[in-house]
Amino acid sequence: MDDKDFLSLDPPAAQVALDAVGDEAEKQRLRQLYARTKGHLVDGTGWRPPGQPRSGARSWIQGRTNRAQYWFQLVIAAVGFTILVLLQLRVGIGEAVLILICVPRLHDVGLSGWYAAPPLVLEIALTIFALAAFPPAVALEISGVIVLAICALLVVLGALPGQKSDNAYGAPPRPGLSFGRQPDATQEAAAHFD
Numbered sequence: 001m002d003d004k005d006f007l008s009l010d011p012p013a014a015q016v017a018l019d020a021v022g023d024e025a026e027k028q029r030l031r032q033l034y035a036r037t038k039g040h041l042v043d044g045t046g047w048r049p050p051g052q053p054r055s056g057a058r059s060w061i062q063g064r065t066n067r068a069q070y071w072f073q074l075v076i077a078a079v080g081f082t083i084l085v086l087l088q089l090r091v092g093i094g095e096a097v098l099i100l101i102c103v104p105r106l107h108d109v110g111l112s113g114w115y116a117a118p119p120l121v122l123e124i125a126l127t128i129f130a131l132a133a134f135p136p137a138v139a140l141e142i143s144g145v146i147v148l149a150i151c152a153l154l155v156v157l158g159a160l161p162g163q164k165s166d167n168a169y170g171a172p173p174r175p176g177l178s179f180g181r182q183p184d185a186t187q188e189a190a191a192h193f194d
Contacts (some may be wrong), residue, residue, distance in 0.1 A: 006030060008112040032166050061113055065104035070158050073101045095120045102154070107169035108162035119153055 001017060009017060014034055021027045065073070077097050084090075098120065103113030130142035155179050164172060 003030075003033060007034065022105050028168075032171065035170075054065055061100060061103040062107075063164065064108040064167075064173045065101075066108060066162055067105075067158055067173060068175070068177050069107075069173065070101065072177055074154060074158065077101060095124070098150075098154075102157060104169075105157055107167075108173065109157075109160045110167045110169075111162045111165045119150060123147075123150055 004016065006017060018027055020028060021030065027153075081094060099113075099116050102116040106113050106115050127143050127147050133139075134142065135157040162172060166172065
């Protein structure tokens, strides 16, 4: 079956056709082609009809984020945290926000989002240890060093170039900043096959 015939199938028939493909690389290529052209995604739970938005926290950490979007999100998070500190409000969501920002960026460089977990778990564990084992002034200094190390990792992640081609996490993001939903690629890809 050629690409044009595959793209003419409805989602259940396309799934049957994919199941018949033996080569995993070809299967992945066809999945990505179908997703880009038809607007359907295979994400382990089945086909998602076009126009149906993703929902929940999982939608925030799927896909890929380019460097510009990553830096913009980090700056917004830093400004927000600075305001909270200046207002002396304690909100313990910093690690969750970093995960939401870093996972799509890790996807863009071809790495699993799970690479974001060890530094944050280590940060929490070392901070708890420092607070338990040292006087408060020393624990605060240790926590400061840990935060600087996390900042260094964030800079490294922001400096790494993303993969230029499709990877396991989807097509490369469009360059520059993007707000809201990305335009549907169905029309662009359909014009290519007609």
